[in-house]
Amino acid sequence: MSQPAVADHLLSERRVLGAAWDKLMMWLFLGSDAMGFAALLGVYAALRFGDERWPIPQEVLGINFTALMTFVLICSSVTMVKSYEAIQKDDRVGCWRWLFATFLGGVFFLAGQCYEYTHLVEHGITLGSSNFAATFFCTTGFHGCHVLGGVILLGTALAKVSAGQITKYQSNFIENVGLYWHFVDLVWILVFTFIYLV
Amino acid sequence: MSNFTVFMILLIVTVAEVGLAYMDIAKWLKVTTFIVMALYKAVMVAYHFMHLKFERRGMWVIASAPLFLGVLITIGTYADAEKGTDVFKKGELKPWLEKPAHDPAAPAEGRGAPEGPKH
Structure with missing residues (x-):
């Protein structure tokens, strides 16, 4: 019974670059994950640069609606920060509430993306219709998968907090979930700017 | 910088970006401004929300x-x-x-x- 607890303790005490092992691993994962997005955005830039018939994004995509989605995602980042702050003070109820708000933000974003995709497909813009559509769906779809993963992760965190498995001594779990969620937000800021606005 | 300040900065820059998207100015100036704005927002998120300032x-x-x-x-x-x-x-x-x-x-x-x- 005490064996896993000891191992767990040792693991979290191990520090590289001044960070706990699990946090370092999360950063390394995010760094490698960012390379995937870098490749997608790089390909987007290259294809667009080489294509004279590239459509003006504002004429094809609904900027105002996507701006609302961006706003919600930024808000959910703030609620994630509040959730981590709450668990550091051992306020489990507060942590759960802020986490739930973050979760709702993620669900709203996913619903918005489903609506957007449906709208585009109804207007004949599908994965195979043009380079613009292909890069658009691949990049935003890859990001959407990350949001879905984040929502599942947030659901797990909510269940853990509900079950009382997270106290201020396990707050690193919430911190790592937060790191992932902020990364998803950060990537969306770049995707939104480069694909929707430029 | 408090969370609220960071949030307001992100919000204002996003609104400015959307406004800029509809403006009719030189392409190079527009793209450069977008890149600067996006990177600024990304750095704000990483530095404050992801606690890079403590790392x-x-x-x-x-x-x-x-x-x-x-x-x-x-x-x-x-x-x-x-x-x-x-x-x-x-x-x-x-x-x-x-x-x-x-x-x-x-x-x-x-x-x-x-x-x-x-x-």
Whole structure:
């Protein structure tokens, strides 16, 4: 019974670059994950640069609606920060509430993306219709998968907090979930700017 | 800087971005402003929300490596895209479709033969 607890303790005490092992691993994962997005955005830039018939994004995509989605995602980042702050003070109820708000933000974003995709497909813009559509769906779809993963992760965190498995001594779990969620937000800021606005 | 301040900055810059998207100004100025705004917002999120401000500089290297490599991969593919377009525009995709010339000493003759005048 005490064996896993000891191992767990040792693991979290191990520090590289001044960070706990699990946090370092999360950063390394995010760094490698960012390379995937870098490749997608790089390909987007290259294809667009080489294509004279590239459509003006504002004429094809609904900027105002996507701006609302961006706003919600930024808000959910703030609620994630509040959730981590709450668990550091051992306020489990507060942590759960802020986490739930973050979760709702993620669900709203996913619903918005489903609506957007449906709208585009109804207007004949599908994965195979043009380079613009292909890069658009691949990049935003890859990001959407990350949001879905984040929502599942947030659901797990909510269940853990509900079950009382997270106290201020396990707050690193919430911190790592937060790191992932902020990364998803950060990537969306770049995707939104480069694909929707430029 | 408090969370609320960071939130307000992100909000204001996002609204400014959307406004800029509808403005009719020089393309290079628009794109440059967008890149600066997006990177500024990304740095704000990483620095404040992801607590990079509390981390050692070694962690900053991990966090900023993808940005550096991302710029590299973009520049790398950029050169390819330009070349690809030029070939496409001039309709010079034939060398790939045609069979290689039998005589390696005179490849130009083999390629030019079908287009040359026939008597």
